[in-house]
Amino acid sequence: MSKESLRKCENNGDDCPVKDVLNRIGDKWSMLTVIMLNHYGTLRFNELHQHIDNISQKMLTVTLKTLEADGLVSRKIYSQIPPRVEYTLTSLGESLVPPLMTLYDWANEHMPEIKASRENYENTLTK
Template sequence: MIEENLKKYSGVGDCPVRNVLDRIGDKWSILVIGLLGDCGTLRFNELNHKIGNISQKMLTVTLKSLEADGLLSRKIYPVIPPRVEYTLTPLGESLLPALEHLTNWAFENMPEILDSRKAYAER
């Protein structure tokens, strides 16, 4: 089944898996999705504070990309200063179980991965 799908979508731009991983596989997207999944609706500054080490520009770019893909929604309130809130869409929420499995796998296997990296570097 996997082999069939890989042949079917062998073109880089046509492959759904590559396309999605390119979009969410950056440094920040999974973290933003996870935070919104855990916390619900968050304002820009709340996200920025919870992440800690992300620039405002990079957070803005990440949020725009996730919004463009339909994974989160952005609500602007007509107040001064502007208040903007971000919430996962149902599509974004549907990604949470897969991210939870990936997160669990990473935590369970990180010691082995680090050992392997160390052994590889020593060769």
């Protein structure tokens, strides 16, 4: 991170690009939605819902609308009965995949250490 962008975040937290982006895509549902769309390609709502464990339909709807508003996901509506809607990553969304996958891989690699540290921490609190 450059000194100039760091100062921007320190001096005006509301105008910090990193904070803004993390607030929007830093939740687990947004990250998983982007990862699933990258892995499977274009998906209909119910297909995407099946690939993301434990997400409610309402939360998936909110997540998709947020990702669409940020230009990361596009929605295509087909005029047929019943209506068919498909979701796909935009080029901007695709550009987010490499850093997300780096975090995804890091989390999978280090989860045993993190769990052990949490357990040690909890044990020190109960002594």
